[in-house]
Amino acid sequence: xxxxxxxxxxxxxxxxxxxxxxxxxxxxxxxxxxxxxxxxxxxxxxxxxxxxxxxxxxxxxxxxxxxxxxxxxxxxxxxxxxxxxxxxxxxxxxxxxxxxxxxxxxxxxxxxxxxxxxxxxxxxxxxxxxxxxxxxxxxxxxxxxxxxxxxxxxxxxxxxxxxxxxxxxxxxxxxxxxxxxxxxxxxxxxxxxxxxxxxxxxxxxxxxxxxxxxxxxxxxxxxxxxxxxxxxxxxxxxxxxxxxxxxxxxxxxxxxxxxxxxxxxxxxxxxxxxxxxxxxxxxxxxxxxxxxxxxxxxxxxxxxxxxxxxxxxxxxxxxxxxxxxxxxxxxxxxxxxxxxxxxxxxxxxxxxxxxxxxxxxxxxxxxxxxxxxxxxxxxxxxxxxxxxxxxxxxxxxxxxxxxxxxx
Amino acid sequence: xxxxxxxxxxxxxxxxxxxxxxxxxxxxxxxxxxxxxxxxxxxxxxxxxxxxxxxxxxxxxxxxxxxxxxxxxxxxxxxxxxxxxxxxxxxxxxxxxxxxxxxxxxxxxxxxxxxxxxxxxxxxxxxxxxxxxxxxxxxxxxxxxxxxxxxxxxxxxxxxxxxxxxxxxxxxxxxxxxxxxxxxxxxxxxxxxxxxxxxxxxxxxxxxxxxxxxxxxxxxxxxxxxxxxxxxxxxxxxxxxxxxxxxxxxxxxxxxxxxxxxxxxxxxxxxxxxxxxxxxxxxxxxxxxxxxxxxxxxxxxxxxxxxxxxxxxxxxxxxxxxxxxxxxxxxxxxxxxxxxxxxxxxxxxxxxxxxxxxxxxxxxxxxxxxxxxxxxxxxxxxxxxxxxxxxxxxxxxxxxxxxxxxx
Numbered sequence: 001x002x003x004x005x006x007x008x009x010x011x012x013x014x015x016x017x018x019x020x021x022x023x024x025x026x027x028x029x030x031x032x033x034x035x036x037x038x039x040x041x042x043x044x045x046x047x048x049x050x051x052x053x054x055x056x057x058x059x060x061x062x063x064x065x066x067x068x069x070x071x072x073x074x075x076x077x078x079x080x081x082x083x084x085x086x087x088x089x090x091x092x093x094x095x096x097x098x099x100x101x102x103x104x105x106x107x108x109x110x111x112x113x114x115x116x117x118x119x120x121x122x123x124x125x126x127x128x129x130x131x132x133x134x135x136x137x138x139x140x141x142x143x144x145x146x147x148x149x150x151x152x153x154x155x156x157x158x159x160x161x162x163x164x165x166x167x168x169x170x171x172x173x174x175x176x177x178x179x180x181x182x183x184x185x186x187x188x189x190x191x192x193x194x195x196x197x198x199x200x201x202x203x204x205x206x207x208x209x210x211x212x213x214x215x216x217x218x219x220x221x222x223x224x225x226x227x228x229x230x231x232x233x234x235x236x237x238x239x240x241x242x243x244x245x246x247x248x249x250x251x252x253x254x255x256x257x258x259x260x261x262x263x264x265x266x267x268x269x270x271x272x273x274x275x276x277x278x279x280x281x282x283x284x285x286x287x288x289x290x291x292x293x294x295x296x297x298x299x300x301x302x303x304x305x306x307x308x309x310x311x312x313x314x315x316x317x318x319x320x321x322x323x324x325x326x327x328x329x330x331x332x333x334x335x336x337x338x339x340x341x342x343x344x345x346x347x348x349x350x351x352x353x354x355x356x357x358x359x360x361x362x363x364x365x366x367x368x369x370x371x372x373x374x375x376x377x378x379x380x381x382x383x384x385x386x387x388x389x390x391x392x393x394x395x396x397x398x399x400x401x402x403x404x405x406x407x
Numbered sequence: 408x409x410x411x412x413x414x415x416x417x418x419x420x421x422x423x424x425x426x427x428x429x430x431x432x433x434x435x436x437x438x439x440x441x442x443x444x445x446x447x448x449x450x451x452x453x454x455x456x457x458x459x460x461x462x463x464x465x466x467x468x469x470x471x472x473x474x475x476x477x478x479x480x481x482x483x484x485x486x487x488x489x490x491x492x493x494x495x496x497x498x499x500x501x502x503x504x505x506x507x508x509x510x511x512x513x514x515x516x517x518x519x520x521x522x523x524x525x526x527x528x529x530x531x532x533x534x535x536x537x538x539x540x541x542x543x544x545x546x547x548x549x550x551x552x553x554x555x556x557x558x559x560x561x562x563x564x565x566x567x568x569x570x571x572x573x574x575x576x577x578x579x580x581x582x583x584x585x586x587x588x589x590x591x592x593x594x595x596x597x598x599x600x601x602x603x604x605x606x607x608x609x610x611x612x613x614x615x616x617x618x619x620x621x622x623x624x625x626x627x628x629x630x631x632x633x634x635x636x637x638x639x640x641x642x643x644x645x646x647x648x649x650x651x652x653x654x655x656x657x658x659x660x661x662x663x664x665x666x667x668x669x670x671x672x673x674x675x676x677x678x679x680x681x682x683x684x685x686x687x688x689x690x691x692x693x694x695x696x697x698x699x700x701x702x703x704x705x706x707x708x709x710x711x712x713x714x715x716x717x718x719x720x721x722x723x724x725x726x727x728x729x730x731x732x733x734x735x736x737x738x739x740x741x742x743x744x745x746x747x748x749x750x751x752x753x754x755x756x757x758x759x760x761x762x763x764x765x766x767x768x769x770x771x772x773x774x775x776x777x778x779x780x781x782x783x784x785x786x787x788x789x790x791x792x793x794x795x796x797x798x799x800x801x802x803x804x805x806x807x808x809x810x811x812x813x814x
């Protein structure tokens with residue numbers, strides 16, 4: 001797989017006190033790359049998470065949903081190459097056995113071991129390989145780099161994706177490392193978006209969860225490659241407390257605002273990296289909708305534009321086809337008045353008050369659309385609701401990847 | 408544009424007493440084909456119609472919505488090559504002027520003239536060409552064949568699409584002729600699905616409307632090419648009474664059931680013809696969902712499958728990727744239990760009870776998927792709700808048509 005033309009270099013990432021990393025080859029596919037990852041966390045590590053809205057989630061997602069209310073974590077296992085989704089009781093048993101083995105190795109309860117699987121759907125995770133793999137990964141704890149871990153959780157990703165943010169909490173610097181995999185919601189193997197954030201801050205789990213949910217609504221929930229939602233999407237965040245900074249216990253704690261802002265900012269960068277690795281993507285598209293009746297309405301309109309194959313193919317072709325934007329606004333089912341709409345590409349107004357602007361000159365718009373980063377702004381003209389989403393264009397590459405693939 | 412490999416031959420269609428046809432070249436684009444159509448109806452003709460759910464409809468759609476409650480029609484004007492959508496006051500004025508000219512020519516009120524426009528979005532319909540065109544079409548009334556009319560309403564269609572049904576009403580045969588244009592909801596020019604049905608039956612308008620709405624919910628509302636909804640979708644049905652059959656005034660009238668069944672059946676054939684001309688389509692796909700909690704829930708699940716780019720590209724590639732079906736069921740947001748789902752391709756069960764069937768043999772499934780007509784059946788296992796939708800696959804042809812086009 002060729003690296004996406006929209007890729008970004010892998011950043012330098014610090015170790016996080018209270019978190020050690022291991023990887024190994026479980027052999028979920030006939031390959032010799034690392035395909036199992038184990039992160040071990042110090043006692044007292046708190047956890048927050050968000051999972052797919054799919055009604056048919058994998059057993060790993062169900063396990064995470066079940067134990068998240070506990071609020072503490074001692075380990076995370078990630079399997080790549082097999083999503084274990086839609087595998088009935090056998091899949092659920094394999095998940096439970098692997099979690100139990102990790103708990104035994106780390107000396108904790110199974111309710112403190114989080115798990116994810118990504119890859120082919122419908123094949124039960126092989127329980128023997130999963131347990132042997134977690135033992136092998138455990139043996140390497142402390143020896144795997146962030147780059148190795150990020151590569152090990154990937155499937156069809158064309159580049160490893162990670163980001164770093166820092167915040168000052170009570171005078172002490174804390175770091176937030178995020179790693180993520182996924183070529184959008186979708187990928188040839190039904191691969192998924194899996195994101196993990198590890199910080200050496202100390203924060204109470206309910207507040208951590210609230211901050212992550214807030215960040216998720218503005219970042220991961222605002223990206224789309226083609227509107228397909230995986231059975232395994234998961235974002236988990238772990239706080240080890242290893243930096244020795246004062247514990248964040250409420251929104252009024254010193255550094256709480258800075259930490260929350262850094263968390264949201266980190267999530268935004270990770271989310272955008274996934275779009276930049278969207279299947280077949282040749283352009284990164286930001287869509288901003290303002291003037292809707294509410295933020296929720298703006299979000300639905302923006303998603304309708306972002307998921308429209310007609311809009312996405314027009315951008316792929318460098319075509320300033322604002323008529324397709326109107327179409328997508330119209331089909332969103334949200335309050336909108338044709339004669340109040342205005343549309344800008346790259347800041348240049350092309351349509352307003354129900355029709356093309358007087359003296360419309362396509363030249364600067366075409367120049368903007370010839371670039372890699374496309375900016376679309378839509379003003380609805382009805383209220384104060386606003387939202388931003390990110391997506392990529394729809395190209396022959398997408399068809400080649402998905403139609404030519406065999407399960 | 409090459410004719411779709413899924414095309415159907417144009418049927419032999421009878422004249423309908425009480426309806427005369429004319430076409431002419433208004434010249435909405437630099438071409439010499441007919442691009443304006445006029446149908447004239449006898450006094451007493453009743454009308455029913457359904458229009459797009461888009462919140463940004465064309466002025467022609469708004470005009471039709473406004474006059475439909477009147478229940479009578481004397482004329483229909485269809486412009487091809489310019490959709491007149493998103494054209495503000497100038498577009499609305501052009502529509503009103505053309506309708507007024509047709510009303511003058513036919514000696515009726517403007518509220519009895521229906522109108523549609525299809526083609527490029529954002530350019531106001533040229534009022535002078537529109538009025539001259541309707542005069543030229545009027546001069547040819549009685550001289551245009553159904554085939555010529557069907558060709559004249561088309562834009563990017565690769566073959567003309569029409570169908571015929573008959574019913575016995577009180578011992579007298581009535582005919583229903585339907586013509587339709589559209590390459591799915593979508594097309595390079597933002598062209599639209601426009602469908603017209605003309606029958607020599609006599610039927611009260613409110614009942615006619617109820618029957619058309621019923622048929623629409625089971626036919627036109629059950630097709631999708633890529634989920635994009637046009638600003639101009641319109642289906643209108645006209646009943647001239649020219650057959651001399653007894654008037655249908657209630658569901659208990661002689662022949663009412665037969666007429667309603669013929670109407671629904673005709674709409675189904677027209678709807679499927681549109682899918683067969685879906686942009687880039689190489690396969691026609693029927694998706695049947697049963698066992699959902701309600702018919703509405705089944706419809707939403709079926710649409711989620713039909714609109715999934717992952718499912719559509721898998722079918723294009725002949726890949727029995729039932730995992731993508733599970734994904735699409737899961738993302739529909741409707742009640743579904745992974746472990747109760749079962750999935751069949753071409754009648755062959757591939758997955759049941761949360762996993763692939765024992766001894767799964769892909770050979771007969773692959774043989775089915777190698778054909779042009781694909782059958783997917785999903786059993787949800789929760790209730791009695793059922794629905795059927797029709798779609799086509801997603802191929803390189805779709806990208807070529809839509810990304811390489813310039814507005």
